[in-house]
Amino acid sequence: MRKSLKRLVPFLVCLIFVFIFLFPFLFTVSTSLKQPSDVISTQPRFFPNPVSIQNYRDMFAYLAFGKYLANSLIAASVSTIISLILGSLAAYGLSRFHSRLSTFFMYLTLMIRMIPLVCISVPIYSVINKIGLRDTHIALIFVYASIGIPFVIWMMMGFFDGIPRELDEAALVDGCGCFGVFFRIMVPVSINGMATTAIFTFLTGLNDFLFALLITMSGTKTVPVGLSEFLTEYNLQLGPMAAGAVLFSLPIILISFVIQKKIVKGMTMGAVKG
Amino acid sequence: MRKNKKMLIFFFLPAGLMMFMFFLIPAVKLIVDSFFKYNIADISQKSFIGLKNYMDVFTSEKFALCVANTVKYVVGAVGIEFMFGLLLALMLNVGFKGSQIMRTLMLTPLMMAPLVSGLVWKYLLSDQFGIINWGLCRLGILDNAHAIMWLSDPKVSLISCILADVWLNTPFIMLVLLAGLQGIDPTYYEAAQIDGASTIKLFYHITLPLLRPNIVIVLLIRVMDALRSFDVIWAMTQGGPNFSSEVISTYIYKSNVRFGQVGEASAMAVIFMIVLLLLAWFFMKNVWKLNED
Numbered sequence: 001m002r003k004s005l006k007r008l009v010p011f012l013v014c015l016i017f018v019f020i021f022l023f024p025f026l027f028t029v030s031t032s033l034k035q036p037s038d039v040i041s042t043q044p045r046f047f048p049n050p051v052s053i054q055n056y057r058d059m060f061a062y063l064a065f066g067k068y069l070a071n072s073l074i075a076a077s078v079s080t081i082i083s084l085i086l087g088s089l090a091a092y093g094l095s096r097f098h099s100r101l102s103t104f105f106m107y108l109t110l111m112i113r114m115i116p117l118v119c120i121s122v123p124i125y126s127v128i129n130k131i132g133l134r135d136t137h138i139a140l141i142f143v144y145a146s147i148g149i150p151f152v153i154w155m156m157m158g159f160f161d162g163i164p165r166e167l168d169e170a171a172l173v174d175g176c177g178c179f180g181v182f183f184r185i186m187v188p189v190s191i192n193g194m195a196t197t198a199i200f201t202f203l204t205g206l207n208d209f210l211f212a213l214l215i216t217m218s219g220t221k222t223v224p225v226g227l228s229e230f231l232t233e234y235n236l237q238l239g240p241m242a243a244g245a246v247l248f249s250l251p252i253i254l255i256s257f258v259i260q261k262k263i264v265k266g267m268t269m270g271a272v273k274g
Numbered sequence: 275m276r277k278n279k280k281m282l283i284f285f286f287l288p289a290g291l292m293m294f295m296f297f298l299i300p301a302v303k304l305i306v307d308s309f310f311k312y313n314i315a316d317i318s319q320k321s322f323i324g325l326k327n328y329m330d331v332f333t334s335e336k337f338a339l340c341v342a343n344t345v346k347y348v349v350g351a352v353g354i355e356f357m358f359g360l361l362l363a364l365m366l367n368v369g370f371k372g373s374q375i376m377r378t379l380m381l382t383p384l385m386m387a388p389l390v391s392g393l394v395w396k397y398l399l400s401d402q403f404g405i406i407n408w409g410l411c412r413l414g415i416l417d418n419a420h421a422i423m424w425l426s427d428p429k430v431s432l433i434s435c436i437l438a439d440v441w442l443n444t445p446f447i448m449l450v451l452l453a454g455l456q457g458i459d460p461t462y463y464e465a466a467q468i469d470g471a472s473t474i475k476l477f478y479h480i481t482l483p484l485l486r487p488n489i490v491i492v493l494l495i496r497v498m499d500a501l502r503s504f505d506v507i508w509a510m511t512q513g514g515p516n517f518s519s520e521v522i523s524t525y526i527y528k529s530n531v532r533f534g535q536v537g538e539a540s541a542m543a544v545i546f547m548i549v550l551l552l553l554a555w556f557f558m559k560n561v562w563k564l565n566e567d
Contacts, residue, residue: 010365086289093285097278114554116502118523119543123300146296207387268453
C-alpha cells in the first residue's frame with residue numbers, strides 16, 4: 001500500500017505536467033481545425049465544432065507555405081552538411097594534433113559559440129550585402145553553417161577523444177594517410193554521435209528566426225518569418241497562424257518521438273560537455 | 275612537432291575560415307561601428323566620435339531599464355525552470371509505469387521553434403480570445419475574462435514572457451538532471467537506508483551532492499541562453515508595451531534596425547558581448563575545466 005502510494009504521487013505530478021507541456025500545442029491543433037469565426041470567439045472552446053479546414057485554405061492563400069518550407073529545409077539541411085563536414089575535420093585536428101595552437105583554437109571556438117548572435121546579426125547582414133549574397137539561399141546556408149560549426153567541433157571532439165589512438169596508429173602503420181584515418185576510422189566509429197550532432201544542427205537552422213528575419217526578402221523567406229507576419233500590431237490572423245504552426249511543428253514533434261533516444265542523448269551530452 | 279602543427283592548421287582551416295568570415299569580421303565591424311556616429315538619413319555618412327556612444331549608453335535610462343528587465347527575466351525564468359525541472363526529474367526517476375512515455379511527451383516544447391511557441395503563447399494569453407483568461411475565469415480565480423491583460427499591461431508583460439520561457443525550457447533542465455540522477459549508483463542509497471537515513475536526509479546528503487555537476491552546468495547553459503533570448507519576447511510583445519518587457523537583445527535589435535541608431539546599438543552590443551564573453555571565460559576556467567595538455 002505504501003509502496004503504491006509512493007509511485008502514485010509522482011505519477012500524478014508528472015501527468016499534470018505532461019498536460020501543461022502538451023496543452024499549448026494541442027490547443028493550436030484544435031484552433032487550426034475550428035471555423036474562422038470560432039477562433040476569435042470570446043467564449044473559447046477546446047474542441048473544434050464543427051471541424052473545418054478553412055484556416056488551412058486561408059493559410060495557403062496568404063502564405064506561399066510550400067515555398068517557405070522548401071526554403072527552410074534547404075537552408076537547414078545544406079548548412080548541416082557543410083558544418084558537419086568542416087566541423088568534424090576541425091574536431092579531428094584538434095583531437096589528434098595537440099599543441100599550444102590547438103588549445104588556442106579550442107578556446108577561440110568556445111568563445112565564438114558564446115557570442116550573442118543578436119549582437120553581430122546586423123554586421124553579418126552587411127558582410128552578406130558586401131559579398132553580394134543578399135536574398136540568396138547561399139547567404140542563409142553560410143550563416144547557419146557558421147553557427148553550426150562551433151557546436152559540431154565541440155560535440156565531435158568529445159566523440160573523437162573517446163576513440164583510442166591505437167586505432168589510428170594501427171591504420172597509419174597499415175599505410176593510411178591522415179584522411180584515410182579520418183574517413184575509415186573516425187567517421188565510421190563515431191557515426192552515431194554524428195547523427196545526433198546533425199539532428200541538433202538541423203533543428204537550430206530550421207528554428208532560427210533572427211537571421212531569417214534580417215537576411216531574407218520575399219524570395220528566400222523561411223516558415224518562422226512567414227508565420228510571424230500573421231501576428232503583428234496591424235494584422236491578427238490567428239486561425240491561419242495556427243494552421244501554419246501545426247504544419248511546421250507536427251512533423252518534427254512526431255519524428256522526435258521516434259528518435260527520442262538520440263535527442264535525449266544529444267541534449268544531455270551537449271550539456272555535460274558544454 | 276612541426277608536422278603536427280601543419281596538420282592541425284590543415285584540418286582546422288576550412289572551419290576556421292567560415293568562422294572568421296561570419297563571426298570575427300562582423301565582430302570587428304561591430305567594434306569599429308561603435309566609435310562612429312551615423313547619419314540616420316544617409317547611412318553612408320559617418321563621423322568618428324570616440325567613446326561618445328559608450329557614454330550615451332552608460333547614461334541612458336532606457337538601457338538601464340533593459341538591463342534590469344534582462345536580469346529579472348533571467349533570474350525569474352531560470353529559477354522557476356530549475357525548480358520544476360528538478361521536481362520532474364526526481365519524480366520521473368522513481369520509475370513508475372508510463373514514466374518513459376511521459377518523458378517523451380515532455381519533449382514537445384523543445385521541438386517547437388521558439389518563435390512559433392511565442393506566437394502560440396501570444397494567442398493563449400490574448401485578453402480577448404485567450405483560453406487562459408477564460409479558463410481562470412471559469413475556475414473562479416478571475417471575475418471576468420479580461421481581468422489580466424497579459425501582454426498589454428506593462429506590469430504583467432515581462433511575467434508573460436517568463437511564463438512562455440518556462441514552458442519552453444523546463445523540459446531541457448529536466449532531461450539533464452534526470453540523466454544525472456540515473457547515473458547515481460543505487461548502492462549509496464541502499465547503504466544509507468540500512469543506516470536508517472530518512473528520505474529527506476537521502477536527498478540532501480546523497481542526491482544533491484552527486485547531482486551537483488549537472489546542476490551547475492545546466493544552470494550555466496540556461497543563464498547564458500536566457501541572457502541572449504530574443505525570439506519568444508519578439509513574438510509575444512516585441513519588448514512592449516512602453517519598454518516594459520524590453521531586454522538587452524531586443525533593444526539592440528530595435529535600435530539598430532528600427533531606429534537606425536547604428537553607433538549606439540553597436541556600443542550596446544559590444545558591452546553586452548564583452549560581459550557575456552567574460553562570464554563564459556570565467557565559467558570555462560572554473561567550472562568546465564578544459565583539459566590543457
